[in-house]
Amino acid sequence: MRPLLLAPALLLAAPLLAACTESTAPSSDAAAGDDVVTVSSTDDACEVSSTEVPSGKVTFEVTNDGSQVTEFYLLAGDGQAIKGEVENVGPEATRQLVLAVPPGDYVTACKPGMSGEGIRADFTVTDSGADLTPTGDDAELVDQAVTQYQAYVQDQSDQLLAGTKAFVKAYENGDDDQARALYPVARTHWERIETVAESFGDLDPKMDAREADLEAGQRWTGWHLMEKDLWPARADDYTALTPKQRRVYGDDLLANTDDLVGRIAKLELTVDQIANGSRGLLEEVATGKVTGEEEYWSRTDLYDFQANVDGARVAFEGVRPLLERNDPDLADQLDERFTALQKLLDQHRDAAAPKVDGQSGFVGYDQLSTSEVKQLADAVNALAEPLSRLTAAVLA
Secondary structure, three states, rough: OOOOOOOOOHHHHHHHHHHHHHHHOOOOEEEEEEEEEEEEEOOOOOEEOOEEOOOEEEEEEEOOOOOOOOOEEEEEEOOOOEEEEEEOOOOEEEEEEEEEEEEEEEEEEEEEEOOOOOOOEEEEEEEEOOOOOOOOHHHHHHHHHHHHHHHHHHHHHHHHHHHHHHHHHHOOOOOHHHHHHHHHHHHHHHHOHHHHHEOOOOHHHOOOOOHOOOOOOOOOHHHHHHHHHHHHHOOOOOOOHHHHHHHHHHHHHHHHHHHHOOOOHHHHHHHHHHHHHHHHHHHHHHHOOOOOOOOOOOEEEEEEHHHHHHHHHHHHHHHHHHHHHHHHHHHHHHHHHHHHHHHHHOEEEEOOOOEEEEEEEEEEHHHOHHHHHHHHHHHHHHHHHHHOHHHHHHOO
């Protein structure tokens, strides 16, 4: 967990979040014949049971045998593009990552303490001869899911670019009131596709790094640097950025956003990435939004919370036709729990706050009571458990 001081209400929520992202026993979702790779992550090692598997459905059972919260990644052969990940695996917990993996060279990485490049090793997927292309009715449903979600991601990235341009213009011109109003609205479009944006490992830290996450020697740039400059009240002895510095950081954010949009336009998603993305977005809620860590300076966390839930639900709904064929009860359960979580979020809307897509925005996160934070945490936990089974069910 990142070293930030949390308000009492958020400290109360912290133990509740463990259930959202961790399981203390390996999952039984792997079907007979699937390749299962066990991963033991310790404070100084990443032991992978096999460094070579045949192409097809692969289940990584990731156990944290260390003392720090850890993460596990399957990266492309270049060590940059993220093919799949599980984050925030607590000590003694086991998490599962399910992927349909084509032949090729990959890299595995454990990140004890959730920092740095991680403990890496080469990983090879040989050609099993199996055709991973869906057939029959499934092929049509997969094509539909991929087409719809890629269009959604592209639309959100285009809106992110437009919103960032407006925000940067106000920020560089010194119109702080306007910049503060535009900040959570523009970031909504980032948060809705956060797991896709994070797959570009070189861009994400430039755009979305928080001050508490910075590593030794890392230059801080991006959204949260400007957030602190606009809301410095919680900072000690803060020196405001000069107009020249604002232009440098604003132009840098805009250039990186433009780069992101270009990369997303070339991205080819798979159905397992969409399902895993839904789970990943809810994990973002649990690890950065419910805790109040994401928007530490502005307290606009509920905008990000809503955006992550929006993106998770869109991804789920895209693969729902496949899920209904394989596990209709899970589809119904996810519907009910998404609805329950949304009902709680809607209770914290504020008609006077900046609107997003015509809907009212939200109160500041520091205005929530301890019991209200607990209710949100409980609803996130209730949704997280069935959502963790989504990918395995879709690929069944």
